Amino acid sequence: MFLNTSLSEGVPVSVMEAxxxxxxxxxxxxxxxxxxxxxxxxxxxxxxISPALLMSAN
Structure with a gap:
């Protein structure tokens, strides 16, 4: 799984790579x-979304 939590993006190369x-x-x-x-x-x-909520998705 790849998680990308950017607040601003163009077209994210990291997502394309994943x-x-x-x-x-x-x-x-x-x-x-x-x-x-x-x-x-x-x-x-x-x-x-709250960073704490993202961390609890572990």
Whole structure:
């Protein structure tokens, strides 16, 4: 799994690289990230989500 919690993005190369390895991606819905992620490859999360909540997803 790849987790990208950016608050600002263009089109994230790190997400594209993770997808190219077949990793499921959880990423904040900012910039062009929504163009890369769909229900088949991962999920988008609200960029306002609490860091403590993300840590509890362990």
């Amino acid at each position: 997808l190219s390895f077949g990793l499921p991606v959880i990423a904040t819905d900012v910039g062009g990230t929504g163009e890369l992620i769909n229900d088949e490859v991962g999920m988008l999360i609200n960029p306002e």
